[in-house]
Amino acid sequence: MRDDISTRCTTIEECYEFMLAYAGQGLSGGEGSQSSGQVRHYLERTVEALSGLEEAYAAAVEQEKLKSAEACRAFLAVLERDARDSLAAIQLVLAQTTISSQLIDNLNASIHLRALLTDLFLIDEILKTKRISVKPMTTG
Numbered sequence: 001m002r003d004d005i006s007t008r009c010t011t012i013e014e015c016y017e018f019m020l021a022y023a024g025q026g027l028s029g030g031e032g033s034q035s036s037g038q039v040r041h042y043l044e045r046t047v048e049a050l051s052g053l054e055e056a057y058a059a060a061v062e063q064e065k066l067k068s069a070e071a072c073r074a075f076l077a078v079l080e081r082d083a084r085d086s087l088a089a090i091q092l093v094l095a096q097t098t099i100s101s102q103l104i105d106n107l108n109a110s111i112h113l114r115a116l117l118t119d120l121f122l123i124d125e126i127l128k129t130k131r132i133s134v135k136p137m138t139t140g
Contacts, residue, residue: 005056006124007049008050009120009124011048012120013120014045015043015045016108018042019042023101023104027100036098036099043090043094047090047091054080054083057123058073061073061076079116083116085115089112089113090107
């Protein structure tokens with residue numbers, strides 16, 4: 001499950017990084033342009049990564065047997081809301097015929113997407129800390 005969360009987080013972060021570069025290009029997003037197709041690809045991958053994100057997180061909490069499992073479950077409601085709101089914004093952008101740099105810049109600025117990214121960084125750090133603390137000691 002940890003790998004599933006990591007893959008989802010990486011996909012979402014890669015999309016955000018691509019969108020930052022895309023937003024700075026000043027493109028009109030004309031239909032059929034290569035850049036427009038690329039941004040759609042990243043957004044579609046992010047839609048897939050967001051779908052079921054909260055369930056994957058809940059499963060990782062159970063699997064990792066985190067000491068703070070109760071707090072993690074409470075955070076699940078926050079993650080679910082932020083993922084749902086980000087998903088709605090991304091789907092709205094994908095529904096447009098053209099995706100301009102300005103449209104992506106506005107999506108990047110969305111408080112929903114920023115909250116989701118912060119959630120993911122928090123989760124990643126918690127799981128990373130868990131990995132470090134359970135690493136077997138080796139004698140050298």
